[in-house]
Amino acid sequence: MNSVKTSTAHALGLFLAKKLLRLATLLAAISLLSFLLVKSSPIDPIQAYVGADMMRVSPEQREQIAQYWGLDKPVMEQFGHWASAVLQGDLGTSMIYRRPVAEVIQERFLSSLALMSAAWIASGVIGFALGVVAAMNKGAWLDRSIRWYCYTLASTPAFWLGLLLLMVFAVWLGWFPVGMGVPAGVLAEDVTLADRLRHLILPALTLSIVGVAPMALHTREKLIDVWNSDFILFARARGERGFLLFWRHGLRNVALPAITLQFAAFSELFGGAVLAEQVFSYPGLGQATVEAGLRGDVPLLLGLVLFSALFVFTGNTLADLLYRIVDPRMRRGDRYEPSR
Numbered sequence: 492m493n494s495v496k497t498s499t500a501h502a503l504g505l506f507l508a509k510k511l512l513r514l515a516t517l518l519a520a521i522s523l524l525s526f527l528l529v530k531s532s533p534i535d536p537i538q539a540y541v542g543a544d545m546m547r548v549s550p551e552q553r554e555q556i557a558q559y560w561g562l563d564k565p566v567m568e569q570f571g572h573w574a575s576a577v578l579q580g581d582l583g584t585s586m587i588y589r590r591p592v593a594e595v596i597q598e599r600f601l602s603s604l605a606l607m608s609a610a611w612i613a614s615g616v617i618g619f620a621l622g623v624v625a626a627m628n629k630g631a632w633l634d635r636s637i638r639w640y641c642y643t644l645a646s647t648p649a650f651w652l653g654l655l656l657l658m659v660f661a662v663w664l665g666w667f668p669v670g671m672g673v674p675a676g677v678l679a680e681d682v683t684l685a686d687r688l689r690h691l692i693l694p695a696l697t698l699s700i701v702g703v704a705p706m707a708l709h710t711r712e713k714l715i716d717v718w719n720s721d722f723i724l725f726a727r728a729r730g731e732r733g734f735l736l737f738w739r740h741g742l743r744n745v746a747l748p749a750i751t752l753q754f755a756a757f758s759e760l761f762g763g764a765v766l767a768e769q770v771f772s773y774p775g776l777g778q779a780t781v782e783a784g785l786r787g788d789v790p791l792l793l794g795l796v797l798f799s800a801l802f803v804f805t806g807n808t809l810a811d812l813l814y815r816i817v818d819p820r821m822r823r824g825d826r827y828e829p830s831r
Contacts, residue, residue: 506815510808517804518797522577525796526570526789534787537562573793582797583790587782592794595779600798602672603768603775605687607760609695614702615753621703622710623745627737629715637711641704649763653697653770660693667693670772694767701763702756709752713745751814757806761799 537556557563561572576583582592625637661669668674672690673682717723717740726740765777772778776795783792 503815506812510811514801514804518800521796521800522574522793523570525793526573527566529787529789529792530566530569532787534785573790577797582794585783585791586788587786587791592790595791596776596794596798599774599776599779602773603764603777605691606694606698606768606773606775607764609691610698610702610763611753611756611760613695613699614756615706615749617699618703618706619710619745619749621707622749623714623737623741625707625711626714626718627733629718634711637707641707644701644704645708647701648766649697649701650766650770652700653694653767656693656697657770670770672774690771690773694764694771694773697767697770698760698763702760705756705759706749706752710745710749713748714741717741717744747814751810754806754810754813758803761802 537553554563561569564572573583582596584590585592585595588595621637621641625634628634657669661667668690670690672687673679674686674690677686714737723736723740726736731739761776764775765780767773768775768777769781776798779791780795780799782788783795
């Protein structure tokens, strides 16, 4: 027993060490590539920093601003200074907010976390349930309706759906606020939890509706494959039918791929949040990313790129780790086959 535990701990430690090495390599590559792309963009960071007062800024003042932010140095020297500061835990200072980048990301992430968590849970649960229902009624009108619904949503842009929900439920019906994360003109200490939830519903609904289609279609195909297997035929010969058959032989086989898909969808979730937050003026990471890109805030943009890469990598690692914990065959490197 002790040897088994030791072997399991060794395998887990090796798995985490490989993941950390890949993460370090990924962050280094993304940092360099993002820095070069930002420097190659046509946006002048000094003009974006000064804004409408650019005509009042003299060449000497412009030179002083460039010197203050280190923009007068060669590109690779700028990257070296930025990278060495990041390794010491300093992501720099945002040119837009005039605050440390780490503080801006932390503040915005709390808002985005509520939005993405609500959408992630809703899309996973609803998509899985729709996929199971469609597979158990294969070929019936319910299956065709769910597939039509999913194919329509899969080709629907998130920003267009957000604008549609905004127009119907906020403008025409007036059930929800038009935008923002909290009511306008209200002091922070007077904002209630109910106010925050009302402003959260439409952006979260937009993200969850878009995320339902991949989960539902994937679960349907996996469950149909399980339904066509020999052990399901044997179970049916013993008289098992309906939900009892799914509970005993189908749930575990479709739950594991669904979990992996849902954790791997962190990148789509983050990308969708950028569009939804922009449509609803929701003060999260997505809105900060758009502002940083349009106004040439290089430190904030690079900090957001690193954070988003870390966020997506964490989601994929959690999926792999959960898979290895739930299914012992993955730890042994066995080929995945449906469980009987």
